[in-house]
Amino acid sequence: MSDVVLNNIGKTYPNGYHAIPSIDLTIEEGEFIVLVGPSGCGKSTLLRMVAGLETISQGDLMIKGAKVNDKEPADRDIAMVFQNYALYPHMTVYANMAYGLKNRGESKEVIAEKVTSVANMLGLEELLERKPKQLSGGQRQRVAMGRAMVRDPKVFLFDEPLSNLDAKLRVQMRVEIRQLQRKLGTTTLYVTHDQVEAMTLADRLVVLNKGKAEQIGTPMDLYNKPATPFVAAFIGSPSMNLIGANLDEQGIRLSQDLHLPLVHQHRGSVVWGIRPEHLDVVDEQNADFALRIQAVESLGAETLIHGTVDLGVKQEPIVVRLSGPHWPEINSLLWLKAPMEHWHVFDAVTQQRL
Amino acid sequence: MSVYFPHKKLPYLLVLPQLVITLIFFLWPAEQAFEQAFYQEDAFGLSREFVGFDNFVYLFNDPQYYKSIWVTLVFSFSVAFSGLAIALWLAVMADRVIRGKLTYQTLLVWPYAVAPALAGVLWWLLFDPSMGPVALWLQYFGVDWNHFLNGDQAMTLVVISATWKQISYNFLFFLAGLQAVPRSLIEAASIDGASPFKRFWTIVFPLLSPTTFFLLVINLVYAFFDTFGVIDATTQGGPGVSTATMVYKVFNDGFIGLDMGSSAAQSVVLMFLVGVMTVIQFRYIERKVEY
Amino acid sequence: MIENRPWLTFISHFSLLLGIGVVALPVWVALVASTHPSSAFGAGEIPLWFGDQALENWRSVFLGEASSGVDVPVWYMMLNSFIMALGITVGKLFISLLSAYAIVFFRFPFRGACFWVIFITLMLPVEVRIVPTYEVVANLDMLNSYSGLILPLIASATATFLFRQCFMTMPGELIEAARIDGAGPIRFFFDILLPMSRTNIAALFVIMFIYGWNQYLWPVIITTDDAYYTLVMSIKRMLAVDQGDIEWNHVMVTTLLAMIPPVAVVIGMQKLFVKGLVDAEK
Numbered sequence: 001m002s003d004v005v006l007n008n009i010g011k012t013y014p015n016g017y018h019a020i021p022s023i024d025l026t027i028e029e030g031e032f033i034v035l036v037g038p039s040g041c042g043k044s045t046l047l048r049m050v051a052g053l054e055t056i057s058q059g060d061l062m063i064k065g066a067k068v069n070d071k072e073p074a075d076r077d078i079a080m081v082f083q084n085y086a087l088y089p090h091m092t093v094y095a096n097m098a099y100g101l102k103n104r105g106e107s108k109e110v111i112a113e114k115v116t117s118v119a120n121m122l123g124l125e126e127l128l129e130r131k132p133k134q135l136s137g138g139q140r141q142r143v144a145m146g147r148a149m150v151r152d153p154k155v156f157l158f159d160e161p162l163s164n165l166d167a168k169l170r171v172q173m174r175v176e177i178r179q180l181q182r183k184l185g186t187t188t189l190y191v192t193h194d195q196v197e198a199m200t201l202a203d204r205l206v207v208l209n210k211g212k213a214e215q216i217g218t219p220m221d222l223y224n225k226p227a228t229p230f231v232a233a234f235i236g237s238p239s240m241n242l243i244g245a246n247l248d249e250q251g252i253r254l255s256q257d258l259h260l261p262l263v264h265q266h267r268g269s270v271v272w273g274i275r276p277e278h279l280d281v282v283d284e285q286n287a288d289f290a291l292r293i294q295a296v297e298s299l300g301a302e303t304l305i306h307g308t309v310d311l312g313v314k315q316e317p318i319v320v321r322l323s324g325p326h327w328p329e330i331n332s333l334l335w336l337k338a339p340m341e342h343w344h345v346f347d348a349v350t351q352q353r354l
Numbered sequence: 355m356s357v358y359f360p361h362k363k364l365p366y367l368l369v370l371p372q373l374v375i376t377l378i379f380f381l382w383p384a385e386q387a388f389e390q391a392f393y394q395e396d397a398f399g400l401s402r403e404f405v406g407f408d409n410f411v412y413l414f415n416d417p418q419y420y421k422s423i424w425v426t427l428v429f430s431f432s433v434a435f436s437g438l439a440i441a442l443w444l445a446v447m448a449d450r451v452i453r454g455k456l457t458y459q460t461l462l463v464w465p466y467a468v469a470p471a472l473a474g475v476l477w478w479l480l481f482d483p484s485m486g487p488v489a490l491w492l493q494y495f496g497v498d499w500n501h502f503l504n505g506d507q508a509m510t511l512v513v514i515s516a517t518w519k520q521i522s523y524n525f526l527f528f529l530a531g532l533q534a535v536p537r538s539l540i541e542a543a544s545i546d547g548a549s550p551f552k553r554f555w556t557i558v559f560p561l562l563s564p565t566t567f568f569l570l571v572i573n574l575v576y577a578f579f580d581t582f583g584v585i586d587a588t589t590q591g592g593p594g595v596s597t598a599t600m601v602y603k604v605f606n607d608g609f610i611g612l613d614m615g616s617s618a619a620q621s622v623v624l625m626f627l628v629g630v631m632t633v634i635q636f637r638y639i640e641r642k643v644e645y
Numbered sequence: 646m647i648e649n650r651p652w653l654t655f656i657s658h659f660s661l662l663l664g665i666g667v668v669a670l671p672v673w674v675a676l677v678a679s680t681h682p683s684s685a686f687g688a689g690e691i692p693l694w695f696g697d698q699a700l701e702n703w704r705s706v707f708l709g710e711a712s713s714g715v716d717v718p719v720w721y722m723m724l725n726s727f728i729m730a731l732g733i734t735v736g737k738l739f740i741s742l743l744s745a746y747a748i749v750f751f752r753f754p755f756r757g758a759c760f761w762v763i764f765i766t767l768m769l770p771v772e773v774r775i776v777p778t779y780e781v782v783a784n785l786d787m788l789n790s791y792s793g794l795i796l797p798l799i800a801s802a803t804a805t806f807l808f809r810q811c812f813m814t815m816p817g818e819l820i821e822a823a824r825i826d827g828a829g830p831i832r833f834f835f836d837i838l839l840p841m842s843r844t845n846i847a848a849l850f851v852i853m854f855i856y857g858w859n860q861y862l863w864p865v866i867i868t869t870d871d872a873y874y875t876l877v878m879s880i881k882r883m884l885a886v887d888q889g890d891i892e893w894n895h896v897m898v899t900t901l902l903a904m905i906p907p908v909a910v911v912i913g914m915q916k917l918f919v920k921g922l923v924d925a926e927k
């Protein structure tokens with residue numbers, strides 16, 4: 001049975017702002033769904049509607065087959081981990097974790113048992129009597145997760161839970177969250193704007209843009225077959241090279257005298273894209289075009305080369321990613337080939353993949 | 355904050371107690387004062403007649419009223435300036451000392467807790483013309499001290515009593531303000547070779563100016579309204595009317611003189627004044643807090 | 646400060662000691678005066694050192710008639726003062742906590758209007774509207790009663806403002822977390838809001854207790870029955886006799902006794918009090 005169903009869900013804020021026009025999403029039991037998108041695209045809004053913290057303006061929200069639109073957050077059987085953790089500052093770690101159970105009227109013994117077992121799972125045994133102020137950032141994060149876990153909910157909701165941690169801890173917690181989720185098998189909805197986090201955690205990703213779901217699919221789907229230029233640019237780092245072009249009988253026309261052969265019945269303006277890692281360095285006669293090098297970033301294992309391609313009327317910026325160290329000269333030319341199997345072509349008007 | 359509970363009726367229940375108290379004991383009397391200001395009532399409260407703006411016209415033609423305004427201004431500004439100056443001096447000194455700061459603070463803040471009326475009585479005893487040690491000492495030096503007969507001396511006495519009580523309040527705020535001055539600024543100035551005296555006037559005092567302005571307003575409000583007890587317990591506005599402030603006159607004309615119309619008109623004038631002061635105060639608060 | 650300047654340090658300590666001395670002077674004289682017989686004050690000069698009547702004076706004022714003009718003992722008026730001060734304090738805290746809670750955590754029609762009605766009380770100290778307030782209280786038949794002493798002084802925009810500011814700094818996520826944990830508005834208020842604001846509440850308690858205890862004009866006006874006299878206002882009655890008949894020794898004992906509770910509160914809870922006072926105006 002599908003676990004959480006969003007059926008034509010929409011949100012209009014009281015001030016009239018139309019944050020989410022309409023979203024359909026079916027989440028299977030135990031699935032890890034990540035919502036990604038740029039700031040302000042409506043990720044938190046959507047998550048908070050599922051949590052019951054924001055009213056649902058349109059559509060139905062079903063959890064385990066029951067419509068929960070009008071239920072209080074506490075009655076939806078969900079648990080949420082907040083960006084700033086939202087731990088009660090005057091309560092100990094134990095009391096923080098126990099509070100929800102206490103409000104549900106669980107007995108002292110049951111509470112003690114549940115809290116202790118979750119604390120063991122998360123390595124919080126030593127910290128139970130501390131106040132949040134006396135914890136490090138990572139420990140607080142863990143307590144916030146513990147508080148969500150003791151409730152044993154049907155759905156976990158996370159709103160950018162790792163964004164207040166330093167880079168190293170973030171990687172570590174990311175792995176831990178994924179392991180815990182696998183172990184517990186709890187359906188999870190996770191919001192982030194970090195695409196690495198999104199790619200590594202998700203069973204399926206939802207890419208949101210201005211309140212609309214641009215694409216829903218597995219991380220590899222989204223990487224290999226982005227549905228729109230927006231998704232193409234959003235997933236992957238560095239971002240895909242996207243160039244406005246024209247599709248005619250001879251193929252993709254990037255400029256007056258540069259075209260890449262392609263047979264396709266579509267005509268008109270398109271967006272042509274290729275990922276930095278898919279461009280090959282070749283010699284002049286095999287090349288599709290030349291890159292005027294402007295900057296080189298050597299990261300040891302790989303090298304990012306930034307430059308421009310001369311398209312007559314404009315200079316188009318392009319990034320190339322090569323493995324290993326390279327030291328090309330600034331301002332020199334780099335001859336590149338764009339293998340056709342790695343092309344992404346989108347209709348410039350409808351923004352759909354061709 | 356943008357998160358609210360979705361309940362619709364509960365909030366009304368929550369504000370109800372305060373609203374009821376406010377309506378009964380604040381707005382109703384205020385409304386009555388407004389109404390009464392336009393009536394003339396006989397001394398026994400048996401009959402009254404509508405007189406329009408007569409009470410106000412009379413009030414603003416009454417030299418006694420101007421006298422009370424003058425008394426209020428002299429009293430308030432004397433209290434505010436002496437209170438601020440002494441407190442600032444003490445706070446700067448207390449900020450300088452390293453050891454015993456808290457002890458000094460303790461020994462200086464307690465007058466805050468003394469009722470104004472009691473402050474008046476304490477200083478009266480010191481200045482009692484026939485037996486007060488300070489009065490006798492002044493008389494020994496040829497000052498003919500008798501605040502029961504001499505209006506200026508009576509004013510001096512109430513100013514001293516009122517200031518005495520207010521110093522602790524000002525002191526605490528100045529001390530907090532001084533402690534908030536970043537050490538690095540003072541260090542930078544002393545590396546630039548500024549003497550302690552120069553540092554104070556060029557760096558510390560300008561940084562304290564918001565505190566000073568705020569305290570000035572608060573002190574004026576205090577002197578206007580909260581010092582009733584000082585005056586009533588010591589001079590009762592006398593000799594003559596030389597210490598009868600505007601607030602004292604409202605009370606005196608209303609309860610002693612039984613001139614309700616005039617007293618009410620004076621209340622209305624005062625409310626207007628308080629309104630202005632509150633707006634100033636509010637502006638000040640508003641700059642620091644978003645509403 | 647930065648450099649060590651012995652003469653400046655000396656001036657600092659000297660100024661502070663001088664300040665403390667001058668501030669304490671009237672209390673010293675009052676203490677001395679409270680140890681002499683009444684006859685000592687007719688002699689033309691207050692004795693400058695303690696007399697031998699301390700015990701008699703303090704005992705008779707505390708337990709017997711306080712002074713000519715006041716027929717009840719000081720302990721009785723002290724009780725009245727406590728009732729009034731506590732009533733005002735608790736009442737103010739109660740209504741302002743509730744109304745600040747409503748204004749910050751709920752959105753409801755006329756919220757702005759409620760806010761302004763409460764705010765207006767800032768503009769109307771009781772001294773300004775004393776006559777009509779007296780009439781209202783007389784109409785409600787509350788002269789010479791505890792409710793008459795307490796209720797008109799309870800409304801406090803200041804406390805409401807302070808709590809409002811304190812509540813507004815509370816992160817929204819905390820409320821959401823509480824809602825997910827199944828806490829409705831009432832539970833949230835008691836389990837989370839009150840414990841988190843306890844220092845603010847305690848600080849305001851101190852300030853309002855002093856405010857309540859030190860009320861003078863209002864009790865003077867509405868109490869004509871000795872049974873409701875408060876300590877501070879009784880001074881007026883004690884002084885309302887002929888100049889020569891004032892029993893200074895008794896007056897000073899009463900004054901000192903009237904000062905002791907609030908001064909003790911300020912000194913005992915200095916840290917809280919200072920924080921409350923300075924934060925209240927920030």
Ligand SMILES: Nc1ncnc2c1ncn2[C@@H]1O[C@H](COP(=O)(O)OP(=O)(O)OP(=O)(O)O)[C@@H](O)[C@H]1O
Pocket residue numbers: 013014015017019037038039040041042043044045046193356
């Ligand atoms: N209470 C509100 N009233 C009106 N508009 C709002 C409200 N809350 C959010 N919005 C708007 O809705 C849009 C989506 O907000 P949301 O918080 O969901 O973004 P987000 O994707 O979570 O962004 P971020 O990554 O920055 O957290 C934003 O444009 C925001 O300005």
Ligand SMILES: [Mg+2]
Pocket residue numbers: 043044045159
């Ligand atoms: Mg967000």
